[in-house]
Every structure is written in structure tokens, then in C-alpha cells.
Amino acid sequence: MNSDTQGLQRDKNIGRQMVLPLSKAVEIAWKSIKIRFWRSVITTSGIVLAIAFLMSIFTDTVFNNALRSVEEDHPRYPLVESVIQEQALEDEDVVIRVGILPEHDDKNEMARETLRFLQGRAQMLSFLLPSEPSPLKDELLGQTEMQPMDVMFVAGFPGRISEKTVMEAIEAFVDNGGALFVLGYENLWPEDVDQNLKNTFLSLLSVNLEDDVFEVSAQEIEETDHRIAGQVNWEKLPDSKYLSFSALEGSEIIAQTQDGGIAFAGKHGDGYVCFVPVAGQMTGDSHLFRWVLREGLLPASVLWGARDKLRGDVLPARTLWLVALSLMVCVVGITNAMLMSVTERFREIGTMKCLGALDKFVIRLFLIESSFQGAAGALAGVLVGFLLSFIRILFSFRAQDVVTGDMHWLALEFFPGVDLLIWALVSLIVGIIISVIAAIYPAYTAARMEPVEAMRVEA
Amino acid sequence: MAEDTKKTEQHTQTVVRTRDVTKIYTMGKVKVPALKGITLQIYAGEYISIMGPSGSGKSTLFNMVGGLDKPTEGSVYIDEVDVAQLDAYELAWLRCRKIGYIFQTFNLIGVMSALENVTLPMTFAGMTTDESRDKGMFLLEKVGLADRHSHKPFELSGGQQQRVAIARAMANSPSIILADEPTGNLDLATGKEIIALLGAMNQDEGVTIITATHDIKMLSASNRIVWIRDGSLDKIERREDIDIEVGSVGGDSEGGVEATLRGDQEGVPGTAASTPAEEENN
Ligand SMILES: Nc1ncnc2c1ncn2[C@@H]1O[C@H](COP(=O)(O)OP(=O)(O)O)[C@@H](O)[C@H]1O
Ligand SMILES: [Mg+2]
Numbered sequence: 144m145n146s147d148t149q150g151l152q153r154d155k156n157i158g159r160q161m162v163l164p165l166s167k168a169v170e171i172a173w174k175s176i177k178i179r180f181w182r183s184v185i186t187t188s189g190i191v192l193a194i195a196f197l198m199s200i201f202t203d204t205v206f207n208n209a210l211r212s213v214e215e216d217h218p219r220y221p222l223v224e225s226v227i228q229e230q231a232l233e234d235e236d237v238v239i240r241v242g243i244l245p246e247h248d249d250k251n252e253m254a255r256e257t258l259r260f261l262q263g264r265a266q267m268l269s270f271l272l273p274s275e276p277s278p279l280k281d282e283l284l285g286q287t288e289m290q291p292m293d294v295m296f297v298a299g300f301p302g303r304i305s306e307k308t309v310m311e312a313i314e315a316f317v318d319n320g321g322a323l324f325v326l327g328y329e330n331l332w333p334e335d336v337d338q339n340l341k342n343t344f345l346s347l348l349s350v351n352l353e354d355d356v357f358e359v360s361a362q363e364i365e366e367t368d369h370r371i372a373g374q375v376n377w378e379k380l381p382d383s384k385y386l387s388f389s390a391l392e393g394s395e396i397i398a399q400t401q402d403g404g405i406a407f408a409g410k411h412g413d414g415y416v417c418f419v420p421v422a423g424q425m426t427g428d429s430h431l432f433r434w435v436l437r438e439g440l441l442p443a444s445v446l447w448g449a450r451d452k453l454r455g456d457v458l459p460a461r462t463l464w465l466v467a468l469s470l471m472v473c474v475v476g477i478t479n480a481m482l483m484s485v486t487e488r489f490r491e492i493g494t495m496k497c498l499g500a501l502d503k504f505v506i507r508l509f510l511i512e513s514s515f516q517g518a519a520g521a522l523a524g525v526l527v528g529f530l531l532s533f534i535r536i537l538f539s540f541r542a543q544d545v546v547t548g549d550m551h552w553l554a555l556e557f558f559p560g561v562d563l564l565i566w567a568l569v570s571l572i573v574g575i576i577i578s579v580i581a582a583i584y585p586a587y588t589a590a591r592m593e594p595v596e597a598m599r600v601e602a
Numbered sequence: 603m604a605e606d607t608k609k610t611e612q613h614t615q616t617v618v619r620t621r622d623v624t625k626i627y628t629m630g631k632v633k634v635p636a637l638k639g640i641t642l643q644i645y646a647g648e649y650i651s652i653m654g655p656s657g658s659g660k661s662t663l664f665n666m667v668g669g670l671d672k673p674t675e676g677s678v679y680i681d682e683v684d685v686a687q688l689d690a691y692e693l694a695w696l697r698c699r700k701i702g703y704i705f706q707t708f709n710l711i712g713v714m715s716a717l718e719n720v721t722l723p724m725t726f727a728g729m730t731t732d733e734s735r736d737k738g739m740f741l742l743e744k745v746g747l748a749d750r751h752s753h754k755p756f757e758l759s760g761g762q763q764q765r766v767a768i769a770r771a772m773a774n775s776p777s778i779i780l781a782d783e784p785t786g787n788l789d790l791a792t793g794k795e796i797i798a799l800l801g802a803m804n805q806d807e808g809v810t811i812i813t814a815t816h817d818i819k820m821l822s823a824s825n826r827i828v829w830i831r832d833g834s835l836d837k838i839e840r841r842e843d844i845d846i847e848v849g850s851v852g853g854d855s856e857g858g859v860e861a862t863l864r865g866d867q868e869g870v871p872g873t874a875a876s877t878p879a880e881e882e883n884n
Contacts, residue, residue: 167725174713494709497670498770499698499726502690594697595670598661598782600706 168504172512179484186480187520193473194524194574195531197466201566202532206540209559222542222551230539242272242283242292244303254298254326276308283316294322310343317414324417470577477581481513485589492589493597502590509589513582514575521574525567617777617810618644618667622676625662625833636662638833639676644812646777649804649823652814654830660814661782663830667812668703668780669696681777698726702771702809704781704800708763710755716742716766717751723773734773741769745799761792768799772807779803781813785820797823 176183207230213223231237243254258269270292273279278287285291295316303309304325317323485492492505533554540554625637636659644650644667652660665671666678669685678685680700688696697703702723710719717738724734742748745765747758755763764784771779781800785793801823804811813820821827821841829836 171711171713178713490707490709491711494703494705494711495722496694497668497697497703497709498723499694499774501694504726593670595665597703597705597709598665598670600783600786 168507168511172508172515175512176515183516186477187516189473189476190517190520190574190578191524193469194521194570195528196469198525198528198570199532200462202529205559205562205566206536206554209557223553226540226542226553239267239293241267241269241294243269243296243298244272254296276312280312283312284319292321296324298326317416320413322415474577474581477578478584481582481585485585489592489596492592493594496594497597505590506586509582509586510579513578517575517578521571525570615646616643617646619679623666623673624675626674636833640835646810647808649811649825651821651824652828652830656816658830659833660830664782664814668701669693698723699774700776702776702779704767704771704784706783706786708767710763710766712755715752715754719766720769720773727774741772745769760788764796778810783815784813793820
């Protein structure tokens with residue numbers, strides 16, 4: 144038979160198989176899952192866990208963002224703010240960097256004592272700052288390879304502050320959003336201090352002037368004794384946005400030393416300044432210092448210094464990496480399970496090919512099967528992940544109003560329904576995509592199987 | 603009389619033709635010659651049995667004829683088309699519409715009911731659901747399992763499963779049914795029922811049936827028997843010749859069958875090229 148007639152015959156006798164409708168593939172895939180229910184459940188459990196993890200992180204993020212978007216003039220803002228800070232401090236990724244400007248040993252010890260107290264509440268790293276003004280500024284502002292400081296302790300007064308360049312470095316630090324602690328500011332100014340420098344310092348002291356909370360002035364007690372004194376406009380305090388202040392409602396003054404010094408804190412530029420008198424401690428009465436610590440003025444100020452960190456990324460890179468890792472593990476797990484399933488189903492696949500199934504159909508079959516499993520697993524994962532996170536959030540996102548004593552369930556008050564729905568959908572789609580990706584290789588392995596496999600007699 | 607004429611006409615039309623089919627399996631460095639040049643013609647409407655001891659190359663030949671495997675050398679023609687020339691779509695079409703496969707292990711799709719198994723090839727062929735359900739029920743009725751249409755394979759006995767498989771093989775009215783050891787997993791009585799059913803399909807529908815078996819008790823429905831030994835064609839016999847020798851003993855008792863084997867020396871080795879005319883003259 145020559146090739147011409149063969150071509151003719153071929154056209155006459157043999158047609159081309161068409162691609163099978165999707166509905167049949169869906170039907171077969173669905174039945175395959177049903178009959179191997181428990182196996183499918185086990186294959187899917189990886190997806191459930193990975194998507195639960197993902198959804199729990201999404202839930203955390205969505206609730207955190209919901210709180211973060213509460214406006215400052217909202218009546219619940221102080222409560223929200225306190226919850227945000229508590230949450231951030233529980234997050235081990237938030238480390239507050241504290242720089243100590245070294246002074247005499249006893250002053251440094253005071254700074255360390257303060258730090259030790261604070262360390263119980265937040266994760267802190269302390270650094271001794273360099274003495275030279277220029278490296279000092281670099282380190283404060285993070286112009287070296289290090290991150291900038293969040294908080295700075297000036298352990299002696301006026302000490303190093305009376306150096307012009309140091310003062311400039313400190314001011315730049317505060318203007319950039321840092322929190323400055325001056326321990327023992329009520330000490331004497333040296334007589335020969337530069338008058339401009341003194342004014343700069345006084346301007347730092349005049350924190351929160353826009354709120355008229357403080358009025359600070361330099362007092363001349365004796366000719367050689369310059370002290371800083373301040374007055375607090377107490378009527379303003381209860382309305383202040385700062386947690387520690389609102390907690391102080393009804394107090395006469397924040398704190399007062401025997402000789403009239405006060406501890407106070409407030410905003411200056413983008414940053415915060417907190418002045419704590421230590422004279423009491425020097426004279427054997429450490430009451431004021433401890434009181435300031437206990438009432439949370441210091442901790443609150445520390446948190447202000449790190450507020451960008453505390454309000455910052457809810458999804459640290461490490462968490463994202465963990466999610467990616469768990470999804471990858473999940474892909475490998477599903478691929479492995481499906482490869483085994485393909486190997487076991489050689490007869491079924493071979494038979495289908497003998498019955499006229501195209502490679503495309505077999506690929507479709509396995510991809511659809513996997514996407515069903517992925518959808519079911521991801522749905523379960525979304526529910527599990529949401530519930531686990533939500534229960535935790537419900538109890539940690541509650542705060543008691545100091546004035547009325549009412550408990551506020553902020554997670555319910557600011558329930559981010561729409562966002563949750565969107566991210567649940569995203570998780571679902573991720574789950575399906577992940578399982579389809581995982582099924583690609585097994586599906587091609589199945590499609591490459593020869594129909595003659597159906598003839599194999601041994602198992 | 604009219605039927606006879608029809609049958610004769612069918613038996614003159616070649617449906618499968620092999621030419622010097624050689625198959626060498628390469629296992630590592632070892633080459634296993636499974637087929638050593640088989641030339642064979644199978645005519646439309648025939649019931650042909652490929653016989654031979656285990657390992658003689660029946661399945662190998664069978665897979666070539668069914669378009670499931672490609673020969674190392676030589677060609678296989680189905681309806682005068684060289685199978686080696688077909689692309690994937692055409693091969694799938696061939697398997698779907700031209701050939702019905704029956705397996706030793708039944709190979710029903712486990713997740714589907716009997717009816718769904720029968721209608722699957724029709725769906726592959728593009729038939730609508732209603733049409734295929736009607737035809738599926740008709741075929742199940744033919745194999746006597748209409749009342750079991752909703753049963754899953756694991757709810758059916760081996761013989762019943764093989765009946766469903768026969769109905770499935772007939773789904774797209776193929777011109778050839780290929781059955782490799784269709785009774786291999788069945789007991790003798792059930793095996794005979796299956797052979798009888800295949801024979802009935804051959805008689806009623808005129809479908810060409812090619813089966814492979816190593817069990818001479820399963821030859822009763824065959825028109826011709828192709829003997830294979832060590833990958834070579836041993837001889838081709840018409841069943842009438844065997845029947846005459848077996849005589850009244852029939853295919854039922856083992857003794858009778860052995861008598862067949864012993865009396866079966868007349869077959870001419872190498873009659874691969876024997877023409878249908880010759881055979882009809884016998
Ligand atoms: N896939 C294969 N790979 C290697 N050798 C094979 C393969 N299939 C069959 N054979 C060999 O080819 C020969 C014929 O096998 P087969 O056609 O299955 O015989 P039968 O069906 O008659 O029992 C045997 O020697 C067998 O071992
Ligand atoms: Mg065999």
C-alpha cells in the first residue's frame with residue numbers, strides 16, 4: 144500500500160478525538176474524592192493547617208488594622224491605643240532600642256534601674272551611646288549601619304547637655320520622633336552655661352505647649368542656682384490623649400519633689416520628652432522616682448518613643464517567611480500524596496485512556512480533583528484559622544474604662560467584617576491555587592501513563 | 603441464508619492487518635524479543651482467539667493490534683491505516699470508537715456505577731447524556747444486568763463486572779473488541795458465560811472479536827485460532843477443524859480438550875498468509 148492511498152484511508156476511517164466537556168471531568172473528579180474520602184481528608188489536612196495559619200495571620204492583621212484606623216478623636220481612642228501597645232509589646236518582633244548617654248556611675252545606675260523596670264514590660268535593647276557628639280548623633284538617628292534609637296536616656300543633668308553639639312544631637316533626635324528621658328533635670332545649671340543653650344533646653348522642656356498643659360520656666364533660686372520649674376495646667380490633663388495622663392485623672396499633680404520639681408512628659412516636635420526629677424532619690428526620698436515608674440509615666444513615654452514600631456508592620460518579614468514555608472511544605476505534601484495516588488490508580492487511568500480519554504482530560508481530572516480538595520481544605524482552614532485567632536483577639540482586645548469601670552470588647556465594637564470576608568476569600572483562593580500547583584506534576588505524570596498500563600495484571 | 607451471505611461478506615474484509623510485527627523489549631542491557639515478525643490478517647466479523655502458553659507474546663501482539671503499543675519493526679494496520687502514523691488525538695479517537703477493550707481485571711472505574719461505566723466512552727465520543735443513558739441501559743439489558751445499573755463495581759461479582767465491561771466495550775459500536783484473557787480472573791463456569799456472551803455479541807452485532815487466552819477451554823466461540831509460540835506464529839486453525847476432532851466430547855470436559863490438543867497436529871505452521879478464500883474453502 145503506497146502512502147497516498149494510506150493518507151486517503153486515514154482521512155476516511157479515522158477521525159480526531161474531541162476534548163471532553165468540563166462537566167464530566169468535574170463529575171468524575173468529585174466522585175473520585177468521595178470514594179477516597181478519608182484519603183482525601185488526609186491529603187487535604189496539610190492545606191487545612193497551612194490555610195488556617197495564613198487566615199489566622201490575616202485575621203490578626205485585619206483586627207489590628209481595624210484598631211489602628213480608629214481616629215484620634217474617637218471616644219474609645221485611649222482604650223484602643225492601650226490595646227495596640229499591649230499587643231505590640233507581646234509581639235516578640237518589637238524591640239525597643241534604648242540609648243544611654245553615659246555620665247557618672249550613679250546616674251548611669253539610675254538609668255539602668257529604670258531600664259530594668261521597663262524590661263518587664265517590653266523587649267528592650269540598651270546601648271551605651273558614644274561620647275563624641277558626631278558619632279552620638281549618627282547613632283541616635285540611625286545613620287550608621289544600625290537602626291536608630293527609639294528612646295534616649297540622659298542620665299546626668301545638665302552634664303553633657305551643656306555641650307552645644309550634644310544638645311543639637313538630642314534635639315534632632317527628638318524632632319525625628321525619638322523619646323528623650325532626662326533624669327534629674329532639676330539639678331543646678333552651672334553659672335557659666337551658654338544662655339542660648341539654656342533656651343534650647345527650655346524649649347525642649349516646654350513640651351506640649353500647644354495643649355497648654357505645661358508651663359516651664361527657669362527659676363533663679365539664688366544667684367548661682369538655676370533650677371527648672373514648671374507648672375501643670377491640670378484642667379487640661381483629663382482630656383489629654385496620653386494614656387498615663389488620663390489614668391491620672393483626679394490627681395492634683397503628676398509628681399512633685401520636696402522642693403517643687405515635677406515629673407512630666409509630652410510631645411515635642413515629632414517626638415516626646417519626659418523629665419523625671421531624681422533629687423528625691425539623692426536626698427534619700429526616692430518616692431517620687433518610684434511613683435513615676437509605677438504610674439507608668441516612664442513606660443508610656445518609652446512606648447511613645449517606639450510608637451512607629453508599635454503601630455508599624457503587623458506582618459513582620461519572619462511571619463511572612465513562615466507562611467511561605469508552610470505553604471511550600473503543603474505543596475510538597477500534596478504533590479507526594481497525589482503522586483502516590485496516581486501510581487495506585489494506574490489501572491483506572493489506563494482504562495480511561497483505552498476508552499478514549501485524551502491526555503488533556505486526565506490532566507484536567509487531577510487538577511479539578513485537587514482544586515476541590517484545595518477548596519474544601521482551604522474553607523476548613525479559613526474557619527479554623529479565623530476562630531482560633533478571633534477567640535484570642537476577643538479576649539486581648541478588651542479594655543476597661545478607668546473612669547466608668549466598663550469593660551469594652553473592642554474586637555466586637557470595631558469588627559472588620561468586610562475586610563475579614565475579603566481576606567477569607569484571598570485565603571480560599573490561595574488554598575486552591577496551592578493545591579492546583581501541587582497537582583500539576585502528578586497530573587502530568589498521570590497523563591503520560593500509557594493506556595497499556597490498564598492491561599497490567601499484577602497490582 | 604441472507605445472514606450467511608452477510609457473514610461471508612464481512613469475513614472477506616480485512617479489519618486488522620499486521621506485517622512482520624517485531625517487538626523487542628529492552629530491559630537495561632538485555633534485549634527481550636517478545637515478537638519475532640508476525641504477519642496476520644483479521645477479517646471483519648471474525649471471532650479470533652490468540653492462543654499460546656504464558657509468556658509466548660500474546661499480550662504483546664494484542665497491545666500492538668489494539669493500538670496500545672508500537673512495534674519495534676513492522677506495521678499494524680487498522681482499517682488499512684498504519685497505527686504508527688496516528689497522532690494522539692487520532693489514537694484516542696481510534697480507542698474510543700473503533701476498538702472496545704476488555705481486561706482480565708475487568709477495570710471498571712471504581713467510582714462509577716455500572717451504567718456510568720458503560721456511558722463513559724459515549725461521553726468521550728460526544729454523545730448527549732440522554733442518548734448515552736438510553737444506549738447504556740440497552741447494552742446493560744443485553745448483558746443481563748439492567749437491574750444492576752446503579753450498582754458500583756465492588757457490589758458486583760467478577761462475572762457481573764466483566765459483563766458490564768463487555769457492555770462498556772460495545773458502547774460506541776466498535777468494529778473490534780479486544781479481550782486479553784477475559785476469563786483469566788473468573789472460574790470456569792463464569793468464564794464460559796463470558797465467552798458465550800462475547801460470541802453472542804459477535805453473532806448479533808457483527809463485531810470483530812480478538813481475544814487472547816492460554817486456556818483452550820475458552821475457544822468455543824472462535825472462528826479461527828492463532829497459535830503463538832515464543833513470539834512466532836505457530837499456526838492458524840479454524841475452529842471447525844478442532845471441533846471435528848473433538849467430536850461429541852465438546853469443550854466441556856478436560857479430557858475432550860486434551861484430545862483436541864493431541865489431535866491438533868494437522869494445523870499448518872506458518873499459515874500466516876493464508877487467505878480468507880482458502881479458509882472458506884476448507
Ligand atoms: N513491558 C515489558 N518489558 C519487558 N519484557 C516484557 C514486557 N512485557 C512482556 N515482556 C516479555 O515479553 C514476553 C511476552 O510477554 P507477553 O506478551 O505478556 O506474553 P503472554 O501474554 O503470552 O503471557 C515475555 O517474555 C515477557 O517477559
Ligand atoms: Mg498475557
